[in-house]
Amino acid sequence: MKQPKTAAPIALPPEVKPGQSVELLQELHILTRDGKLNQDSRRKLKQVYHLYQFIEPLLKEVQAEHPGVSLVDHGAGKSYLGFILYDLFFKGLDDGSHIYGIETRAELVERSQELARKFDFPGMSFLPLSVAESTESKELPDRIDIVTALHACNTATDDAIAFALKKKAKFMVLVPCCQAEVASVLRKNKGQSLGKSALTEIWRHPLHTREFGSQVTNVLRCLQLEAHGYQVNVTELVGWEHSMKNELIIASYKNLPRRRPTERLREVLETLGLEEMGNRFFAEQVAASNA
Ligand SMILES: C[S@@+](CC[C@H](N)C(=O)[O-])C[C@H]1O[C@@H](n2cnc3c(N)ncnc32)[C@H](O)[C@@H]1O
Numbered sequence: 001m002k003q004p005k006t007a008a009p010i011a012l013p014p015e016v017k018p019g020q021s022v023e024l025l026q027e028l029h030i031l032t033r034d035g036k037l038n039q040d041s042r043r044k045l046k047q048v049y050h051l052y053q054f055i056e057p058l059l060k061e062v063q064a065e066h067p068g069v070s071l072v073d074h075g076a077g078k079s080y081l082g083f084i085l086y087d088l089f090f091k092g093l094d095d096g097s098h099i100y101g102i103e104t105r106a107e108l109v110e111r112s113q114e115l116a117r118k119f120d121f122p123g124m125s126f127l128p129l130s131v132a133e134s135t136e137s138k139e140l141p142d143r144i145d146i147v148t149a150l151h152a153c154n155t156a157t158d159d160a161i162a163f164a165l166k167k168k169a170k171f172m173v174l175v176p177c178c179q180a181e182v183a184s185v186l187r188k189n190k191g192q193s194l195g196k197s198a199l200t201e202i203w204r205h206p207l208h209t210r211e212f213g214s215q216v217t218n219v220l221r222c223l224q225l226e227a228h229g230y231q232v233n234v235t236e237l238v239g240w241e242h243s244m245k246n247e248l249i250i251a252s253y254k255n256l257p258r259r260r261p262t263e264r265l266r267e268v269l270e271t272l273g274l275e276e277m278g279n280r281f282f283a284e285q286v287a288a289s290n291a
Contacts, residue, residue: 010022010034010035011035012031012035013031013035013036013037013042015037015042015045015046015049016031017049017088019088020084020087020088021087021119022035023119024083024087024115024119027115027118027119028078028080028083028115029041030044030045030080043238044080046238047150047237047238048080048081048084049084050237050238051081051148051150051173051175051237051248052084052085052088054173054248054250055085055146055148055173056088056089058146058170058171058173058252059071059089059146061170061171062145062146062170062171065170067095067096067097068095068096068097068098069090069093069097069098069145069146070097070098070100070141070143070144070145070146071085071098071099071100071144071145071146071147071148072099072100072101072102072134072140072144072146072147072148072163072167073099073100073101073102073148073149073150074102074131074134074147074148074149074152074156074157074159074160074163075102075103075131075149075150075151075152075153075156075157075160076101076102076103076108076112076126077103077105077108077151078108078111078112079101079103079108079112079115079126081148081150082099082101082112082124083112083115083116083121083124085099086099086121086123086124090121090123090124091121093123096123097123098123098124098125098141099123099124099125100124100125100126100127100140101124101125101126101127102126102127102129102130102131102134103126103127103128103129104128104129104130105128106128109126109127109128112124112126113125113126125139127139127140130156130159131149131152131156131159131160131163132159132162132163134163135159135162135163135166142167143167143168144163144164144167144169145169145170145171146169146170146171146172146173147160147163147164147167147169147171147172147173148172148173148174149172149173149174149175149176150175151175151176151177151245152176152177153177153178154177154178154179154180154181155179155181155280156177157174157176157177157179157221158179158181158221158280158281160172160174161174161221161224161225164251165228168253169253170252170253171250171251171252171253172225172230172249172250172251173248173249173250174221174248174249174250174251175237175245175246175247175248175249176217176218176221176245176247176249177245178214178245179213179214179217180210180213181217181277181280182213182214182216182217182220182274182277183209183210183212183213183214184213185273185274185276185277186203186209186212186213186216186272186273186274187206187209187213189273189274190203190204190209192273193272193273196273216268216272216274218234218247218249219268220265220268220269220274220277220280220281221249221281222234222249223261223264223265223268223281224265224281224282224283225249225251226256226258226261227258227261227262227265227283227284228258228283228284229253229254229255229256229257229258229284230251230252230253230254230256231251231252231253231254231256232249232250232251233249233250233251233252234247234248234249234250235248235250236248258283258284261283262283262284265281265283266278266283269281
């Protein structure tokens with residue numbers, strides 16, 4: 001008797017990790033129906049895996065302190081990061097660990113909620129909120145261990161930092177997107193600044209204003225984190241050929257002395273004529289105990 005034909009198993013690309021859900025990767029449109037990766041999804045997967053290498057030890061460090069890790073992903077978009085983290089790390093845990101995705105676009109939130117239901121991921125929630133709104137939301141617990149923000153647009157990264165500072169998060173993993181706010185203040189105050197020092201040439205031309213503004217934004221973010229007692233590491237997410245915005249900032253709370261970074265933060269704001277941005281890049285009141 002002839003045997004019925006069975007479908008040949010699909011040959012998966014080497015990027016798919018053992019135990020990883022192929023169906024989930026297909027639903028996220030990272031893998032095609034026949035198990036292939038296109039150029040764009042290969043880039044996305046590479047970014048998320050690269051981030052995972054940094055995030056996994058942080059998750060383990062939190063676990064060593066207490067059971068139940070809480071992670072908030074800001075500007076989650078389609079939640080590639082959240083779903084892949086859940087599939088690789090959270091799925092097997094039974095200790096109340098939870099990933100929260102924060103995203104303003106309701107249709108993306110609904111789609112992620114649907115996927116979490118479909119794959120029976122009870123430790124995932126998605127909230128249709130802005131990062132700033134989530135800071136006050138009662139739907140999030142008081143203790144958040146890790147905050148991530150991957151290419152969260154414009155000032156959403158700054159809001160994610162403010163959120164993490166309020167929640168006293170142990171770790172932050174940030175890949176900032178373009179931030180236009182600092183460049184706009186540099187542009188507005190250019191007339192007054194230009195006579196002050198030859199170094200103002202650094203942002204005289206409009207293109208340089210934009211690029212320098214973006215660079216300074218990340219410098220101010222790092223100083224702000226240090227001014228709150230965090231140790232900060234700045235590195236590259238992936239090679240320049242894959243993404244133009246690939247600065248990776250990892251902050252770990254170590255209760256480090258705050259005085260010097262606080263003074264530096266103030267000085268940089270003053271030197272660049274950015275004093276009005278003091279509310280955005282706020283420091284802590286330095287008490288003698290943590291100076
Ligand atoms: C460039 S996408 C990145 C998505 C995802 N993190 C990733 O890397 O695939 C930025 C996302 O942030 C969302 N977003 C922008 N501003 C936001 C805000 N203030 N609060 C919450 N989400 C925001 C946008 O709707 C968008 O989905």
